[in-house]
Amino acid sequence: MDSTTDGYFTRAPAAAAINTKPCVLQNFILGSLVGGFTIVPGLLGNVLSLIILGKERKKSPTIQALCLLAVADSMLLLSYLSMVAFGIRGMTNGYYEALPVGVFTSVYMYELARIFNQVSTFLTMILMWQRYVAVCLPHKAKQLCTVRMVNTTSACSSVAACVFYLPNFFLYSTKSSSDRFFYPVRRSFVLNTYFQTIYSLILTYLVSYIVPVASLIYMSVAILRSLKSHSNSAITTNSQNARKDLTKSSIAIVIIFVLCQSFQPIRRVLMWAYDSYIPKAKCDGDLQYFAYIPHIALMLNSSANFSVYILFAKGFRGKLIAILTKKTAVTPIDSRSNKNPIDNTSNTEATTSTRNCKKNHPPS
Numbered sequence: 001m002d003s004t005t006d007g008y009f010t011r012a013p014a015a016a017a018i019n020t021k022p023c024v025l026q027n028f029i030l031g032s033l034v035g036g037f038t039i040v041p042g043l044l045g046n047v048l049s050l051i052i053l054g055k056e057r058k059k060s061p062t063i064q065a066l067c068l069l070a071v072a073d074s075m076l077l078l079s080y081l082s083m084v085a086f087g088i089r090g091m092t093n094g095y096y097e098a099l100p101v102g103v104f105t106s107v108y109m110y111e112l113a114r115i116f117n118q119v120s121t122f123l124t125m126i127l128m129w130q131r132y133v134a135v136c137l138p139h140k141a142k143q144l145c146t147v148r149m150v151n152t153t154s155a156c157s158s159v160a161a162c163v164f165y166l167p168n169f170f171l172y173s174t175k176s177s178s179d180r181f182f183y184p185v186r187r188s189f190v191l192n193t194y195f196q197t198i199y200s201l202i203l204t205y206l207v208s209y210i211v212p213v214a215s216l217i218y219m220s221v222a223i224l225r226s227l228k229s230h231s232n233s234a235i236t237t238n239s240q241n242a243r244k245d246l247t248k249s250s251i252a253i254v255i256i257f258v259l260c261q262s263f264q265p266i267r268r269v270l271m272w273a274y275d276s277y278i279p280k281a282k283c284d285g286d287l288q289y290f291a292y293i294p295h296i297a298l299m300l301n302s303s304a305n306f307s308v309y310i311l312f313a314k315g316f317r318g319k320l321i322a323i324l325t326k327k328t329a330v331t332p333i334d335s336r337s338n339k340n341p342i343d344n345t346s347n348t349e350a351t352t353s354t355r356n357c358k359k360n361h362p363p364s
Contacts, residue, residue: 020095023283027098030292032087035299039077039084042303046070046077049306052319061150062134062246065127066305068154072123073302076116080299082109095283103174107184110295111168114208115161117298121212122157124257126150131250132219134243135226164207167199209265216254223247249312253305260301263294 049070057064082105089098133144172184189195227247270287309316 020283023288024090024095024098026288026292027095027102028087028091030087030296031083032091034292034296035080035087036084038296038299038303039080042077042299042306043074045303045306046074048320048323049309051323052316058147061145061147062127062130062250064147064150065123065130065154068150069120069123069127069305072116072120073305076113076120076302077299079109079113079116080295083295103184107172107174108169111165113295113298114168115165117302118161118165118208119158120302121208121257121261122161123154124253125212125215126153126157127250128216128219128223128254131223131247135223135247164203205265209261213258213261216257220251220254223251245313245315249308252308252312256304256308257301260297260304263297267294 050067053063053067053070057067082101086098086101086105089101130145130150134141137144170187171190172186175183175185227244267290270290310320
């Protein structure tokens with residue numbers, strides 16, 4: 001499981017025989033360069049998304065979910081800044097001088113990132129639920145598709161994520177040896193078989209990957225079937241096209257989510273297979289090259305949504321161009337509605353969706 005033995009960390013001179021130059025280079029390239037060039041554009045994209053979508057968030061539950069998702073993704077990216085600092089410090093001061101930053105990052109900051117990632121996961125599920133109800137259960141949209149409902153479920157899921165991952169902050173304590181060598185020490189309950197099997201393996205798998213992925217795939221397939229049936233319609237309005245763009249954006253977010261999150265279960269298996277995961281993931285360990293991949297995948301997932309909006313949402317592109325060129329955005333608006341075209345709720349969508357979804361999803 002995710003435990004560590006003191007032997008790998010206790011004496012810097014004993015570890016001096018290890019060639020640390022490849023590790024320093026790897027930490028700088030993957031942690032600082034790749035991580036930095038993912039975090040900075042990701043933060044910028046999330047800020048621009050909040051600026052563009054923020055004006056409409058009180059009118060649309062889906063847009064409110066997208067704004068909250070951008071905040072959670074930004075917090076995850078910020079929590080990985082210590083990884084960037086670790087690579088830079090290693091290049092400037094050497095591997096062992098940077099090791100305290102690496103240990104602190106592994107023991108605490110990665111766990112903080114996991115909380116924000118779980119919050120982002122719940123928000124992605126809430127986002128897709130809004131689209132699913134609007135497209136396939138339109139007769140329930142007035143009750144379930146509300147900004148208040150999104151805020152309530154988001155707050156509850158955020159608290160649940162913090163509570164669920166709180167024990168992970170107590171898996172290790174950090175100590176310093178007589179020669180100032182900083183290292184983590186596992187706590188006794190980490191070795192408990194029930195704790196490892198029930199909490200760290202079964203429950204973590206279910207909460208972080210299996211349940212979210214299964215539900216997201218189910219809702220995405222149902223929505224895609226509805227979109228396919230709508231594609232045969234000869235006449236579509238601007239607002240209908242905009243809502244389809246938003247639905248496509250949501251599905252693209254799900255696809256990226258599933259791909260990027262798939263590395264976390266692999267990491268959990270390795271943590272279960274190796275009794276001392278953290279030492280194995282350090283310099284000259286068996287898992288040193290894999291250790292960065294799950295974290296980079298999470299950063300990519302939290303940075304990708306802005307690109308998705310640009311690719312699939314015409315109204316979003318128009319407003320982005322307006323901001324960059326300092327002009328007034330011109331976006332298509334349905335003559336029968338005053339809502340922004342990126343809004344997700346309308347009677348038109350509800351009417352056209354009911355016939356295609358009632359067969360598979362009868363009213364409860």
